[in-house]
Amino acid sequence: MTVDLPSTNEALWQPNRKASKYVELAMQAIFGLFALVSVATTIGIILTLIYETIEFFQEVPLWNFLTDTRWTPLFSSAQFGIFVLISATLLTSSIAITVAVPLGLLAAISLSEYASPKVRKIIKPALEILAGVPSVVYGYFALLFVTPLLQTFIPGLQGFNALSAGVVVGISITPLVASLSEDAIYAVPRSLRDGSYALGATKRETIISVVLPAALSGIVSSVILAVSRAIGETMTVTLAAGQNPQPIGPDLKFINPFIPVMTMTAFIVQVSLGDTPAGSLAYKTIYAVGMTLFLMTLVLNIFSFWFVRRFREKYE
Amino acid sequence: MVAQTTDNATDQAALRAKNVSVYYGSSLAVRDVSLDIPKNQVVAFIGPSGCGKSTILRCFNRMNDLIPAARVDGEITFHGRNLYDRAVDPVQLRRRIGMVFQKPNPFPKSIYENIAFGARINGYKGNMDELVEQSLLKAAIWDEVKDKLKESGLALSGGQQQRLCIARAIAIAPEIILMDEPCSALDPISTLRIEELIHELKQQYTIVIVTHNMQQASRVSDMTAFYNAEATETGNKIGYLVEYDRTQKIFKEPAEQATQDYVSGRFG
Numbered sequence: 001m002t003v004d005l006p007s008t009n010e011a012l013w014q015p016n017r018k019a020s021k022y023v024e025l026a027m028q029a030i031f032g033l034f035a036l037v038s039v040a041t042t043i044g045i046i047l048t049l050i051y052e053t054i055e056f057f058q059e060v061p062l063w064n065f066l067t068d069t070r071w072t073p074l075f076s077s078a079q080f081g082i083f084v085l086i087s088a089t090l091l092t093s094s095i096a097i098t099v100a101v102p103l104g105l106l107a108a109i110s111l112s113e114y115a116s117p118k119v120r121k122i123i124k125p126a127l128e129i130l131a132g133v134p135s136v137v138y139g140y141f142a143l144l145f146v147t148p149l150l151q152t153f154i155p156g157l158q159g160f161n162a163l164s165a166g167v168v169v170g171i172s173i174t175p176l177v178a179s180l181s182e183d184a185i186y187a188v189p190r191s192l193r194d195g196s197y198a199l200g201a202t203k204r205e206t207i208i209s210v211v212l213p214a215a216l217s218g219i220v221s222s223v224i225l226a227v228s229r230a231i232g233e234t235m236t237v238t239l240a241a242g243q244n245p246q247p248i249g250p251d252l253k254f255i256n257p258f259i260p261v262m263t264m265t266a267f268i269v270q271v272s273l274g275d276t277p278a279g280s281l282a283y284k285t286i287y288a289v290g291m292t293l294f295l296m297t298l299v300l301n302i303f304s305f306w307f308v309r310r311f312r313e314k315y316e
Numbered sequence: 317m318v319a320q321t322t323d324n325a326t327d328q329a330a331l332r333a334k335n336v337s338v339y340y341g342s343s344l345a346v347r348d349v350s351l352d353i354p355k356n357q358v359v360a361f362i363g364p365s366g367c368g369k370s371t372i373l374r375c376f377n378r379m380n381d382l383i384p385a386a387r388v389d390g391e392i393t394f395h396g397r398n399l400y401d402r403a404v405d406p407v408q409l410r411r412r413i414g415m416v417f418q419k420p421n422p423f424p425k426s427i428y429e430n431i432a433f434g435a436r437i438n439g440y441k442g443n444m445d446e447l448v449e450q451s452l453l454k455a456a457i458w459d460e461v462k463d464k465l466k467e468s469g470l471a472l473s474g475g476q477q478q479r480l481c482i483a484r485a486i487a488i489a490p491e492i493i494l495m496d497e498p499c500s501a502l503d504p505i506s507t508l509r510i511e512e513l514i515h516e517l518k519q520q521y522t523i524v525i526v527t528h529n530m531q532q533a534s535r536v537s538d539m540t541a542f543y544n545a546e547a548t549e550t551g552n553k554i555g556y557l558v559e560y561d562r563t564q565k566i567f568k569e570p571a572e573q574a575t576q577d578y579v580s581g582r583f584g
Contacts, residue, residue, distance in 0.1 A: 189421070191417060191419055191421040192421055192423060192424075193382075194379065194382070194415075194417060194421065195417065195421040195422075195423065195481070195484075196423070196433075197379065197382060197410060198377065198379065198410055198414060198415035198417070198485070199410065199411070199414070199433065199434035199437070199438075199484065199485070199488055200407055200408065200409075200410040200411030200412075200434065200437065200438060200488060201407070201433075201434075201437050202407050202437075205437050209433060209437070210423055210433075213423075213424065213425065214423070214424045
């Protein structure tokens, strides 16, 4: 029996473990380095934000930041009421979500439950192309097409307004909602649908009472992601919503969708494009606004993370 | 060959299949099945994989309609009408012929809602709490879940989930319950509980059960149908009904050699 004899192939008995160990270590270091770059970048951004924001609050009290009713950082009588900008951002975002959620969700249901596999195969990539349109194009679309169109229905609508910016941001995030929700709906196991049909449920009852609740965590996280996107959306709102901070007051101008407003992102663009010297108060202001934006999306993301973990259904 | 039931059973038939063939696309899956399902009895479908026993079962409540390429030929009579008549609404039909699946598939809802869902969509007007309790009692799971009706049905063990699914089927008061290998995902003790349950349920319901487990068929059923499959030249399997008779007869003195080989474990 030859198998019991010591092998004549010497290489089999060479202790080459050391060499391969070094290669492994080197690979680990290289991959670790690249992973570190992205983490370090994030940490760097956050640290810069925090540092400049602290600087800002040494000149402007936090109380004024939260309670001033005007946003006039570039005036001599500067006021820093952040809610002027937050309200504008929330205004455009709520309009966007009002457009995107029904549109995206219905598209997702139709694609996942009603479309034939062939149609689904064509429509879904097409929908995702919509997500790839540059936001500046959406901005001009809002300014030069949607606004004039809306003006024919709404006579008082101004050239720059939150409404058309919000609607177009909504259209731009619809593919996100549709695509992610569709994934969640499509992932609901067939056995659940069968169980529902076997109880004499119609297709509509099955979708509304069984499939959608089962896909809820995925749908909600897609919506939250879309909200984050809408809040951070910059080009479209800068181009189409205007640059006019509306003071918070009983005239409710700050939530009037028909007049120009200034969102947080639009303010950052305005200051960044101007010749603001580094270290000036205006310069620090954009960090404070950026920090506010960051905190808002962070809270949303944490909520989404928690929600998905809390409500995700595990099928096996 | 096509087996017939005894004549006195035929007027008691809950379901009567006549020359039923099922196609998936252009390929024939099961050919020419004719049998009667007698009322308030348990009928077991046995046979090797791919013999079409589940396919035939799914014809009885038109679940095959949900598979776009499936087509059913022949006639299945239920209360004197062909199930596949154009005028028959499969949704209404499934409210009278319930189904329990191979893998327990409770909805990701509370135990209570799992039961109430079917009743609600069927427009049940009575006391829902009572219906939930009665259904869980009948499915022999009430004692285990009565204190946690608000908890998710998915939190139960596999055997409990399956009994929950049976309770869910019972809640809409069907006449017939179809069970597609209801114990194949369960441990022996859970299986025993389900079998005991089947014994009790047959007082009120007609049950058709597909099973891979021959002991199970011999333990729970009154009638047994043995299916077999033959391979075509293209490699597709076509299922057909070999023999259908009283369970005792199928297991003790079957008429066909193939049945004899299968039930004695000498299949080949």
